[in-house]
Amino acid sequence: MEIHRRGPERRPYPAPRKNVLMLSCMDLRLIDDLGQFMEGDNLINRYDQLVFAGAALGVMQPTHVAWREVFFQHLDIAVQLHDIHDVYIMEHRNCGAYAHFLGPQFEFSDTQEGQNAEEEAHRKYAGLLRDEIIEHCELRKAQGGKPELWDLNVRCFLVDLRGSVRMLITDGENYDF
Numbered sequence: 002m003e004i005h006r007r008g009p010e011r012r013p014y015p016a017p018r019k020n021v022l023m024l025s026c027m028d029l030r031l032i033d034d035l036g037q038f039m040e041g042d043n044l045i046n047r048y049d050q051l052v053f054a055g056a057a058l059g060v061m062q063p064t065h066v067a068w069r070e071v072f073f074q075h076l077d078i079a080v081q082l083h084d085i086h087d088v089y090i091m092e093h094r095n096c097g098a099y100a101h102f103l104g105p106q107f108e109f110s111d112t113q114e115g116q117n118a119e120e121e122a123h124r125k126y127a128g129l130l131r132d133e134i135i136e137h138c139e140l141r142k143a144q145g146g147k148p149e150l151w152d153l154n155v156r157c158f159l160v161d162l163r164g165s166v167r168m169l170i171t172d173g174e175n176y177d178f
């Protein structure tokens with residue numbers, strides 16, 4: 002579903018009450034769009050931003066294995082210092098990191114078929130990372146972390162080069178596509 006970039010309309014999840022950690026790609030074309038999107042969630046100066054080439058794929062790819070550890074080390078610090086209760090995974094269309102890490106078949110065309118395949122690829126990697134974050138939280142709780150600290154919501158989005166945002170994974174939230 003399409004989400005209004007600058008406003009709170011059609012956001013099919015509860016407004017974050019605490020701070021947010023946003024994971025984004027490094028792509029220079031999206032810096033302003035991401036800021037506007039966060040403003041639409043009333044999150045100006047209320048989010049930490051981690052930047053990895055490829056966003057979720059950047060964290061999950063096996064070429065630079067250290068990146069995954071770096072991500073989770075930063076997640077731990079964000080939770081402990083900034084009272085993070087939501088993680089936003091901001092994937093984006095026309096992401097060069099997909100072809101870089103996965104090969105030229107991950108350069109997607111502008112046909113409907115290409116767009117659908119692109120969305121599916123981002124849903125896959127965002128979903129894999131989301132599952133790892135949830136597992137990580139369970140581990141921290143099992144290690145004696147405060148349950149209220151480690152109860153994180155993970156939201157997965159796909160933004161295009163105009164700044165339009167779609168939700169990739171919805172967890173059955175109640176809204177119309």
Ligand SMILES: [Zn+2]
Binds near residue numbers: 093
């Ligand atoms: Zn990218």
